Amino acid sequence: MLKMMLQLIAGRVSSLVARRATLALTTSSARMASHAPDPGNVTSPEVTEAVDMSRPMYWDRLDTPLPDKLYKDELSAAEKSLKEKEKGPWSQLTNEEKIALYRLSFHQTYAEMNQPKSEWKTVVGGIFFFVGFTALVVWWQRVYVYPPRPRTFDDEWQAKQLQRMLDMRINPIEGFSSKWDYEKGQWK
Amino acid sequence: AVRCAIYGSVTRGGPIGSSAISVSHVTRVALLVSPLASRCYSHGKVESDEEFDARWVTYFSKPDIDAWELKKGMNTLIGYDLVPEAKILDSALRACRRLNDLASAIRILEAVKDKAGPHKDIYPYLIQELKPTLSELGISTPEELGIDKL
Numbered sequence: 110m111l112k113m114m115l116q117l118i119a120g121r122v123s124s125l126v127a128r129r130a131t132l133a134l135t136t137s138s139a140r141m142a143s144h145a146p147d148p149g150n151v152t153s154p155e156v157t158e159a160v161d162m163s164r165p166m167y168w169d170r171l172d173t174p175l176p177d178k179l180y181k182d183e184l185s186a187a188e189k190s191l192k193e194k195e196k197g198p199w200s201q202l203t204n205e206e207k208i209a210l211y212r213l214s215f216h217q218t219y220a221e222m223n224q225p226k227s228e229w230k231t232v233v234g235g236i237f238f239f240v241g242f243t244a245l246v247v248w249w250q251r252v253y254v255y256p257p258r259p260r261t262f263d264d265e266w267q268a269k270q271l272q273r274m275l276d277m278r279i280n281p282i283e284g285f286s287s288k289w290d291y292e293k294g295q296w297k
Numbered sequence: 298a299v300r301c302a303i304y305g306s307v308t309r310g311g312p313i314g315s316s317a318i319s320v321s322h323v324t325r326v327a328l329l330v331s332p333l334a335s336r337c338y339s340h341g342k343v344e345s346d347e348e349f350d351a352r353w354v355t356y357f358s359k360p361d362i363d364a365w366e367l368k369k370g371m372n373t374l375i376g377y378d379l380v381p382e383a384k385i386l387d388s389a390l391r392a393c394r395r396l397n398d399l400a401s402a403i404r405i406l407e408a409v410k411d412k413a414g415p416h417k418d419i420y421p422y423l424i425q426e427l428k429p430t431l432s433e434l435g436i437s438t439p440e441e442l443g444i445d446k447l
Contacts, residue, residue: 129446172372172375174405195398199435200433201435201446202435204441207442209441210399210400211442211444214398215400219407223411
């Protein structure tokens, strides 16, 4: 009987594992197929396609001013001519051209990297949400899982227990019974 | 030259030519004894500020410096717990000029301002020191281009 159950469970688990493995394989191979040769020119976190991490990547980091590669790889004709102009005296470049050159090499400026984000609100909100959810789980457990309340907690039982302890003279010298005044029948 | 990113030490076989690190002689003992990293070894030699500055100025002054060396040097320098001296930055900006890379020059200025952190008077001082170089090479500061704001 037990052996049959175990086999059944094992069968279920293995099929689940097999399904998950093929799922992973198919999605990754699909990703690979549709993934054009990309030199890692992906900086936004929303992009889900696989990035080739074996090649130099670009990233905006305060402590890495000059990343491994330029932000923009494929330059249009206008951009290429601007790059040529960069080889000459820089004083001949207009401010717009200088900014354009900067944006070719880099994605975010330091000011943009440093700007405050609201991510913490999402994190704290998420924490509260899951704590609240846990509270609901605990409440359900209290109602449906906990065994019945032991009768020793009833007031009547507790009173009788207290009387018994006094009758037994529990800790009569310095402890429990020493606090009870036996003549007057009350606490000292 | 062999491009090995020896963590913490910066010197390569370049301008400090005579101490060229040949493969057969790279031992841990050699690295510890040479005045490379200004680590606080009680037994090792501590590099002075002037030596540090001179070493970095020499690094960026290499006439045929390439883009990788510029990047590596700058990233390492920014990784240190200090704001580089004007003369090091001057050397780095000239290296950018040799590489025809204006964007990196502006980036270096941004990085240095960020590096100063709460000490707001360091960056204006550096810009003041670098003014001659900036106008000579035609480098605009991030403030002049307006990219220091959002």
